Amino acid sequence: MTEAGTLTIDLGDRSYPIVIGPGLLAARERVDACIRARDVLVVSNQTVAPLWLAPLRAALAGRRISECILPDGEEHKTLAIVGRVLDALVEARMNRDCAVVALGGGVVGDIAGFAAACYQRGVDYVQVPTTLLAQVDSSVGGKTGVNHPGGKNLIGAFHQPVAVLSDTGTLDTLPERELRAGLAEVIKYGLIRDAGFFAWLEEHIEDLLAREPAALVYAIRLCCACKAAIVARDEHERGERALLNLGHTFGHAIEAAAGYGSWLHGEAVAVGMTMAAEMSARLGWLGRRDVGRIRALLQRAGLPPDPPRLGRARALELMRMDKKVASGRIRLVLLEAIGRATLTGDYPPAVLDSLLEDTVGKVA
Ligand code: NAD
Ligand code: GLY
Numbered sequence: 001m002t003e004a005g006t007l008t009i010d011l012g013d014r015s016y017p018i019v020i021g022p023g024l025l026a027a028r029e030r031v032d033a034c035i036r037a038r039d040v041l042v043v044s045n046q047t048v049a050p051l052w053l054a055p056l057r058a059a060l061a062g063r064r065i066s067e068c069i070l071p072d073g074e075e076h077k078t079l080a081i082v083g084r085v086l087d088a089l090v091e092a093r094m095n096r097d098c099a100v101v102a103l104g105g106g107v108v109g110d111i112a113g114f115a116a117a118c119y120q121r122g123v124d125y126v127q128v129p130t131t132l133l134a135q136v137d138s139s140v141g142g143k144t145g146v147n148h149p150g151g152k153n154l155i156g157a158f159h160q161p162v163a164v165l166s167d168t169g170t171l172d173t174l175p176e177r178e179l180r181a182g183l184a185e186v187i188k189y190g191l192i193r194d195a196g197f198f199a200w201l202e203e204h205i206e207d208l209l210a211r212e213p214a215a216l217v218y219a220i221r222l223c224c225a226c227k228a229a230i231v232a233r234d235e236h237e238r239g240e241r242a243l244l245n246l247g248h249t250f251g252h253a254i255e256a257a258a259g260y261g262s263w264l265h266g267e268a269v270a271v272g273m274t275m276a277a278e279m280s281a282r283l284g285w286l287g288r289r290d291v292g293r294i295r296a297l298l299q300r301a302g303l304p305p306d307p308p309r310l311g312r313a314r315a316l317e318l319m320r321m322d323k324k325v326a327s328g329r330i331r332l333v334l335l336e337a338i339g340r341a342t343l344t345g346d347y348p349p350a351v352l353d354s355l356l357e358d359t360v361g362k363v364a
Helices: 028-034 048-059 079-091 106-121 132-138 168-173 176-193 195-209 213-233 240-245 248-258 265-282 288-300 312-319 349-359
Strands: 005-009 016-021 039-045 064-070 099-104 124-129 143-148 151-158 163-167 332-337 340-344
Touching: 005 213, 016 028, 016 213, 028 048, 028 163, 039 048, 039 079, 039 106, 048 064, 048 099, 048 168, 064 079, 079 106, 079 143, 099 106, 106 124, 106 132, 106 143, 106 151, 124 132, 132 168, 132 176, 132 213, 151 248, 163 168, 163 213, 168 213, 176 195, 176 213, 176 240, 176 265, 176 288, 176 340, 195 213, 195 288, 213 240, 240 332, 240 340, 248 265, 248 312, 248 332, 265 288, 265 332, 265 349, 312 349
Parallel strands: 016 163, 039 064, 039 099, 099 124, 124 163
Antiparallel strands: 005 016, 143 151, 332 340
């Protein structure tokens, strides 16, 4: 389908729609249905605002609109920047019935969502994601927050948006490298839950790289449906939701060690998924043929195959700050098959040590 379609994330009285399709920002009735508040703070960044703020502003005509335009980049996903959004809310004299609208990728969405969670103990926010990664993952599910020099996404809150408006037309202006990074999260859904979707991706990855509209809408819708179902069952990540972090424990360590912004999140996740597949194979859980299929698909998507040489000790230090660590044990999302992931801390530490030595190096 290339026309707009709506999914619902079922969270009782906090349920919300995820509207997916091209041209949504120009469809006033769609925007009205998602953004009901009279007073709106649009949060965007210096790259996205010149491209996509005008149609959103036009669709919001008649409301009291304020804007907060942030510097672009993962390195700005900090507590200090959240302070700037909060200042903008106070300066605009926004009350509890306002809405924060996040127009941008996952960085803008995570910052704006966290500011909305904090302001006056929680106001509404609407996600208007403009990257593939944000449309398939970060805009859905209510994880908000910022980085700390000591670890990725260490400061944050669960705060669900009231709607997600995914205009797939905004992907037309997305740089190629960002599109590829988003594909890492798309492939993740096939790996954790849906072998059929993984096989579809093997057939259609070039269509996605070519931004073929029907292929994009199909993949985004399928990823959102998968995430919506998981979040509805386990909103606060007591169990199943952790599977959405396949590749992230390794990936977050790479992002933090390399310096936020130097590796894209999706690139780090792609390498992390290769490492998780390799570890699963070394434990005898995953066949070598499947490891090969995973590597091949990520490579065709133009994603990096190997991590930087950050060294085993530094990798372990950063991985120990991961939010899945329990009783001091690093729990990893590993694969039992393509389409079947599991969260476990039950593996011989020597297997992780040797995997790290062989991939990120014995020393930096
Ligand atoms: P991003 O927000 O940095 O966007 C990538 C780049 O593309 C930026 O330079 C941005 O300005 C630009 N951009 C965005 N939309 C554009 C468009 N339509 N046209 C041209 N340029 C555009 O990165 P991202 O990959 O979207 O998100 C990564 C972030 O999301 C990370 O911080 C990650 O931790 C977070 N994340 C959060 C969740 C969650 O559940 N909250 C899930 C996954 C990832
Ligand atoms: N991106 C992982 C999650 O939302 O749980």
